[in-house]
Amino acid sequence: MKPSLSFLIVDDERPARDKLRRLLTTHANVGFIAEARDGVEALKLLAEQQFDAVFLDMHMPELDGLSVAQQLAQPAPLIVFVTAYDQFALQAFDANAIDYLLKPYDEERFLRALQKLSSLVEARQVQSQRQIDCPPLIIQERGNVTVIPMVEIHWVEAADNYVLLHTVRASHMLRQTLALTAQRLGGEFSRCHRSYLVRRDQILRFEASGKGDGDFYLRSGAIVPCSRQYREDILLSL
Numbered sequence: 001m002k003p004s005l006s007f008l009i010v011d012d013e014r015p016a017r018d019k020l021r022r023l024l025t026t027h028a029n030v031g032f033i034a035e036a037r038d039g040v041e042a043l044k045l046l047a048e049q050q051f052d053a054v055f056l057d058m059h060m061p062e063l064d065g066l067s068v069a070q071q072l073a074q075p076a077p078l079i080v081f082v083t084a085y086d087q088f089a090l091q092a093f094d095a096n097a098i099d100y101l102l103k104p105y106d107e108e109r110f111l112r113a114l115q116k117l118s119s120l121v122e123a124r125q126v127q128s129q130r131q132i133d134c135p136p137l138i139i140q141e142r143g144n145v146t147v148i149p150m151v152e153i154h155w156v157e158a159a160d161n162y163v164l165l166h167t168v169r170a171s172h173m174l175r176q177t178l179a180l181t182a183q184r185l186g187g188e189f190s191r192c193h194r195s196y197l198v199r200r201d202q203i204l205r206f207e208a209s210g211k212g213d214g215d216f217y218l219r220s221g222a223i224v225p226c227s228r229q230y231r232e233d234i235l236l237s238l
Helices: 014-027 039-048 065-070 086-094 107-133 178-185 228-237
Strands: 005-010 030-036 053-057 078-083 099-102 137-141 144-148 155-159 162-166 171-174 189-193 196-199 203-208 214-218 223-226
Touching: 005 014, 005 039, 014 030, 014 107, 030 039, 039 053, 039 065, 053 065, 065 078, 065 086, 078 086, 078 107, 099 107, 137 171, 155 178, 162 178, 178 189, 178 196, 189 223, 189 228, 196 214, 196 223, 203 228, 214 228, 223 228
Parallel strands: 005 030, 005 053, 053 078, 078 099
Antiparallel strands: 137 144, 155 162, 155 196, 162 171, 189 196, 203 214, 214 223
């Protein structure tokens, strides 16, 4: 069962708020819906409670929708702008909106926005649960303590008595065997070579060589070698 979602509807017009509430109640796995009549009231509610998503009117008295979006604390809820004016679409997406509903929108258009929103919220929740289930690695490097979230590690390379943990931003050295590292990292990583581990959800494609070995190309741009003895099991798990 999909998790319940919480929404904030922000619009200075009551009929517009009523329409969104009706559509959400009918079609979404709704946990909670709140309403705000203007941007000031919206920011107050957003400071008091966390919402998964906000349907935000662009034009409101005192504080418009763009100003509200710019003042949201991180991690911010997902934003869908709702407005009668089409000339602000670029500004809306610059404010990290995931969609832009142009009034008067119909139910079909609303559902497309809602499906996009629901998928992104679900992905966020899965990512948060992964961080809870997988505590970070804490390592000492040159006398400094470094905390590395598991979700940031994309591949691991053996180097003598150490392993190198590769993230998008940097590589970190840990005095530990590759086998023990694989145990600590859990099931999202696979052995792809006697000296390498790879995070499966980071693999974009595999390119084979003439001998059956090959390379995994990762989303980060990294290239990780794969021996033919590991290739089939990893490809079947993707």
